[in-house]
Amino acid sequence: MAEIGTSGLANLIKELEDLGADIDEISDEMLEAGGEAMKKAWTEEIKAKGHVDTGDMLKSVKAKVNKSKKTAEIYPQGKDKKGVRNALKAFVLHYGTSNIAGDRFVDEVESKGSDAAVDAMYEIYSDELGKRGF
Amino acid sequence: MNNFEKLKTALIATGIPTYHNRAFEQTDRYIVWSQVAKLYEHGDNKATHTGWRIAIDFFTTTEYDEVSEIIEKKLESAGISIVDCARDYEEETGYTHYAYTAEDWVDG
Numbered sequence: 001m002a003e004i005g006t007s008g009l010a011n012l013i014k015e016l017e018d019l020g021a022d023i024d025e026i027s028d029e030m031l032e033a034g035g036e037a038m039k040k041a042w043t044e045e046i047k048a049k050g051h052v053d054t055g056d057m058l059k060s061v062k063a064k065v066n067k068s069k070k071t072a073e074i075y076p077q078g079k080d081k082k083g084v085r086n087a088l089k090a091f092v093l094h095y096g097t098s099n100i101a102g103d104r105f106v107d108e109v110e111s112k113g114s115d116a117a118v119d120a121m122y123e124i125y126s127d128e129l130g131k132r133g134f
Numbered sequence: 135m136n137n138f139e140k141l142k143t144a145l146i147a148t149g150i151p152t153y154h155n156r157a158f159e160q161t162d163r164y165i166v167w168s169q170v171a172k173l174y175e176h177g178d179n180k181a182t183h184t185g186w187r188i189a190i191d192f193f194t195t196t197e198y199d200e201v202s203e204i205i206e207k208k209l210e211s212a213g214i215s216i217v218d219c220a221r222d223y224e225e226e227t228g229y230t231h232y233a234y235t236a237e238d239w240v241d242g
């Protein structure tokens with residue numbers, strides 16, 4: 001499922017560190033902002049594709065943040081009221097079965113969400129540079 | 135306009151019953167394909183390349199079916215890129231489902 005991390009931004013984080021910034025706090029903020037952007041992409045695409053019945057899967061989309069690894073995994077989590085894993089429902093809706101046509105909607109989530117996540121993370125990075133006169 | 139001729143030709147060349155959007159008959163082996171999303175690449179504020187994300191679903195009751203590799207080779211020969219392949223076994227139907235996601239790009 002969708003995963004974002006700050007490892008790809010290591011050079012940017014290093015630049016901020018060299019400028020005296022609290023990189024742990026900033027990278028956590030960037031991760032949270034990117035996670036929220038990806039979560040929004042998930043919920044918008046679930047609604048756009050009409051994959052809402054009880055709303056359990058829609059409400060289950062969360063960002064699972066690992067601060068030590070500087071990553072966040074964003075996908076439908078947990079189980080619904082009938083004990084069915086919400087991630088499994090997303091899998092079936094995405095890939096389909098012999099009885100259900102799969103619409104590959106998670107590809108749209110990742111495409112739209114990753115752009116929005118990078119923008120959100122860059123905004124925080126840019127603000128931090130701005131505070132230091134750059 | 136993309137009529138998906140090279141895709142259709144590639145899939146029909148496998149010799150497996152092939153359907154667009156919906157299988158009218160679910161035999162021991164069959165393929166269903168459908169366009170799922172339009173793709174765009176941009177440069178200078180305009181689309182430089184467009185294409186389609188395509189779902190290609192191969193269903194088979196044969197374990198370790200070599201036809202899945204034939205499908206991949208036919209698509210590759212036709213210049214259609216496979217970007218994802220998931221495999222799932224359906225307990226209720228006995229089908230093994232190979233779910234391919236492919237991209238078919240054209241210029242402009």
